[in-house]
Amino acid sequence: MPVRPQDAYCENCGFRLGERTSLENLVTNTKTLEEENQDLREKLRKATRRPSRLAGLGLSALGFTALTISILFESSILAFIGLGLTFWGVLLLFVRTTHYVKSQLLDATSRPYYVAVERLLDHLEYEGHPVYLPPRQLKTLKVGTIFIAAEKNEEIDYYKLSEDLQAEQLFIQIPSGVCLFAPGVGLANLLEEEIGKDFTKESLDDLQRDLPSAIIEGFELAEGVEIEVEGEAVVVKIMSSLYEAFYEDAGERLKRIGCPLVSAIALALTRATGQPIFVDEIKPEPESRKMIVRYVVLRGVER
Amino acid sequence: MNFPLTFWDMSLWLVVTAIILLATSELLSPYYGRTGIALDKRKLRMIALVMGILFMGTVVVRIIGIITGS
Numbered sequence: 411m412p413v414r415p416q417d418a419y420c421e422n423c424g425f426r427l428g429e430r431t432s433l434e435n436l437v438t439n440t441k442t443l444e445e446e447n448q449d450l451r452e453k454l455r456k457a458t459r460r461p462s463r464l465a466g467l468g469l470s471a472l473g474f475t476a477l478t479i480s481i482l483f484e485s486s487i488l489a490f491i492g493l494g495l496t497f498w499g500v501l502l503l504f505v506r507t508t509h510y511v512k513s514q515l516l517d518a519t520s521r522p523y524y525v526a527v528e529r530l531l532d533h534l535e536y537e538g539h540p541v542y543l544p545p546r547q548l549k550t551l552k553v554g555t556i557f558i559a560a561e562k563n564e565e566i567d568y569y570k571l572s573e574d575l576q577a578e579q580l581f582i583q584i585p586s587g588v589c590l591f592a593p594g595v596g597l598a599n600l601l602e603e604e605i606g607k608d609f610t611k612e613s614l615d616d617l618q619r620d621l622p623s624a625i626i627e628g629f630e631l632a633e634g635v636e637i638e639v640e641g642e643a644v645v646v647k648i649m650s651s652l653y654e655a656f657y658e659d660a661g662e663r664l665k666r667i668g669c670p671l672v673s674a675i676a677l678a679l680t681r682a683t684g685q686p687i688f689v690d691e692i693k694p695e696p697e698s699r700k701m702i703v704r705y706v707v708l709r710g711v712e713r
Numbered sequence: 714m715n716f717p718l719t720f721w722d723m724s725l726w727l728v729v730t731a732i733i734l735l736a737t738s739e740l741l742s743p744y745y746g747r748t749g750i751a752l753d754k755r756k757l758r759m760i761a762l763v764m765g766i767l768f769m770g771t772v773v774v775r776i777i778g779i780i781t782g783s
């Protein structure tokens with residue numbers, strides 16, 4: 411008796427052959443849709459990309475035309491116009507910025523780190539304040555460590571702790587706590603490169619002079635930065651920081667770790683002073699887009 | 714069919730361009746608002762300085778010309 415096609419089953423996967431055909435159709439449809447999606451993405455990318463290249467080519471072409479006409483008709487006005495247009499066209503073609511990303515990316519890419527840290531600390535039930543420890547070994551000069559103690563009000567000699575700390579040590583038994591990688595370590599190292607000096611070789615006065623210009627002009631992370639030393643505290647006023655959205659929904663503990671910029675400044679301070687530092691207070695002022703960060707230097711033995 | 718600009722015209726063009734570029738490099742920032750064209754401020758400033766130096770070169774040529782009386 412002949413078997414109807416709809417009653418035939420595959421020997422390998424057990425699917426009814428009719429069903430497999432529909433599955434194959436689905437796979438084909440999905441592939442087609444994916445290809446269409448890729449095409450549309452490519453079109454969108456082309457439509458929204460920066461017009462620097464197009465503008466550069468257009469201006470250059472116009473400029474060359476004007477220059478040619480100026481030579482033909484011996485017109486100095488056209489020559490000036492042609493020179494200007496050609497110059498700006500070439501400028502737009504060759505002076506385009508190499509790395510230009512939207513500022514929202516900064517917050518979005520750093521957020522998972524903070525979520526992971528918060529989960530870890532919640533799981534461990536550690537309640538201490540985050541303290542930035544200065545580097546004590548050559549191989550930790552470019553590393554930033556935050557120590558978070560298990561207990562909130564525990565008396566800890568952070569200076570001795572930073573001296574005893576081994577590189578890449580994660581958990582510490584006495585005093586009980588955890589060492590985390592600071593979120594601003596990459597930025598702090600970039601700031602060092604921008605300034606052209608290691609923070610460990612700088613004094614607080616040098617930092618007051620060099621750090622704001624590196625943050626404002628070098629990386630344009632904020633519109634203004636002022637650093638003031640008030641006894642054992644260092645007060646940093648940051649105007650229009652790119653990371654200000656970070657503090658809208660951050661908990662108290664994450665605020666004390668700070669956004670990558672605040673963390674980088676803390677690392678700069680701890681490297682420059684050679685002393686442990688903690689973020690005592692962060693006061694965001696959304697109306698004036700200003701943020702006042704108060705760092706406290708935990709003085710140990712003077713360098 | 715000659716190029717219509719003289720050496721002194723080029724000198725004037727250089728100085729005007731240098732001033733415009735310097736002012737632009739100071740004012741330009743991709744941070745303020747949504748910009749359509751992105752430029753590297755440092756490179757722009759460097760080009761402005763080069764233009765300024767070229768202008769100073771033309772000034773030196775002028776001074777030498779006055780001194781030698783040509």
